[in-house]
Amino acid sequence: MPDFTPRVFSGIQPSGGLTLGNYLGAITKFVDWQAKGTHETIFCMVDLHAITVPQEPATLRRNTRELCAGFLAAGIDPERSILIAQSQVPEHAQLAWIFNCVARMGWMGRMTQWKDKSGKNAEAASLGLFAYPALMAADILVYHATHVPVGEDQKQHIELTRDIAAKFNHDYGVDFFPMTEPVIEGAATRVMSLRDGTKKMSKSDPVDASRINLTDDADTIARKLRKAKTDPDPLPGDPTGLSERPDARNLVNIYAALSDSDPATVLAEHEGRMFGHFKQDLADLAVARLAPISTEMARLMDEPAEIDRILARGAERAREITVPILERTYEIVGMVR
Ligand code: AQP
Numbered sequence: 175m176p177d178f179t180p181r182v183f184s185g186i187q188p189s190g191g192l193t194l195g196n197y198l199g200a201i202t203k204f205v206d207w208q209a210k211g212t213h214e215t216i217f218c219m220v221d222l223h224a225i226t227v228p229q230e231p232a233t234l235r236r237n238t239r240e241l242c243a244g245f246l247a248a249g250i251d252p253e254r255s256i257l258i259a260q261s262q263v264p265e266h267a268q269l270a271w272i273f274n275c276v277a278r279m280g281w282m283g284r285m286t287q288w289k290d291k292s293g294k295n296a297e298a299a300s301l302g303l304f305a306y307p308a309l310m311a312a313d314i315l316v317y318h319a320t321h322v323p324v325g326e327d328q329k330q331h332i333e334l335t336r337d338i339a340a341k342f343n344h345d346y347g348v349d350f351f352p353m354t355e356p357v358i359e360g361a362a363t364r365v366m367s368l369r370d371g372t373k374k375m376s377k378s379d380p381v382d383a384s385r386i387n388l389t390d391d392a393d394t395i396a397r398k399l400r401k402a403k404t405d406p407d408p409l410p411g412d413p414t415g416l417s418e419r420p421d422a423r424n425l426v427n428i429y430a431a432l433s434d435s436d437p438a439t440v441l442a443e444h445e446g447r448m449f450g451h452f453k454q455d456l457a458d459l460a461v462a463r464l465a466p467i468s469t470e471m472a473r474l475m476d477e478p479a480e481i482d483r484i485l486a487r488g489a490e491r492a493r494e495i496t497v498p499i500l501e502r503t504y505e506i507v508g509m510v511r
Pocket residue numbers: 185186187188189190193195196198199200323324325326327328362363364365366374375376377378379
């Protein structure tokens with residue numbers, strides 16, 4: 175394998191407002207990578223992914239700008255990282271077509287997200303939803319990204335990205351695409367619904383009380399956490415005591431992630447307390463951490479032209495990387511150049 179430039183890529187769908195799950199599982203990790211400075215960092219609003227399920231156009235546009243505001247408010251610096259909207263960098267979709275011809279139907283059909291989102295009526299799902307992982311592979315590999323920080327739910331898609339890269343390299347006898355590494359770290363790689371600790375917190379969950387939105391005000395955050403599902407038992411002294419208590423475990427994990435700690439330390443400090451008190455502390459912690467972000471997001475949303483300028487500049491910088499990689503891909507595949 176050739177030496178690839180150390181490069182981090184990750185994306186978030188503007189398919190709704192940002193949730194605490196996106197923030198803890200993804201954005202805080204992005205900010206950490208940017209701070210480390212060891213890798214080039216590229217972060218993306220994956221609007222082409224969002225339309226694999228129906229989106230209202232004006233809402234999609236607003237959500238994309240709001241997502242960009244969320245990245246900026248949480249600490250992504252558009253000078254140090256490249257911040258883009260996927261549809262403004264056409265090489266993502268162009269490489270995805272090549273990968274549609276490399277990936278196998280069987281691989282796609284096994285994806286958990288496809289099964290979950292297509293539900294009982296897969297015949298009525300969009301072709302785009304089925305091909306989603308090939309576009310995601312293109313998002314990553316059009317930068318030759320070496321590392322992808324994601325939440326636990328995306329692990330299978332990164333494995334598929336590696337399968338696509340390996341098959342392309344094998345079929346064409348090249349060492350062109352890297353074997354990208356998923357990076358899944360921390361106490362909140364899978365933040366669960368506040369109403370059901372066995373279900374992932376999701377921005378498209380129809381029940382708003384199931385999630386904290388980054389745009390929620392302090393009172394709403396506190397109310398949602400106070401009403402979060404738990405059980406009547408006190409907090410145990412260590413994480414093994416939570417193995418059969420998914421709702422309780424979820425709140426402890428959220429507390430650990432928000433306080434930059436870990437579940438064992440949180441439980442050692444809170445052993446024996448009842449959830450009524452713990453939830454109040456958790457609400458205070460969440461408000462202290464999230465309120466400045468939502469305030470800054472609201473300020474940025476009043477300046478949509480500034481957001482659009484940042485995205486246009488990001489696309490320009492991104493294309494310095496993506497155009498040569500796509501051109502070389504076309505050559506390898508046999509297109510006349
Ligand atoms: N609940 C979560 N806990 C930890 N990480 C999460 N992520 C999403 N939900 C959680 C991580 O956020 C990044 C962006 O995800 P996405 O927006 O591309 O899609 P998703 O994983 O399908 O997120 P949602 O909120 O559930 O969106 P919808 O409802 O539209 O499908 C990824 O790194 C993901 O792991």
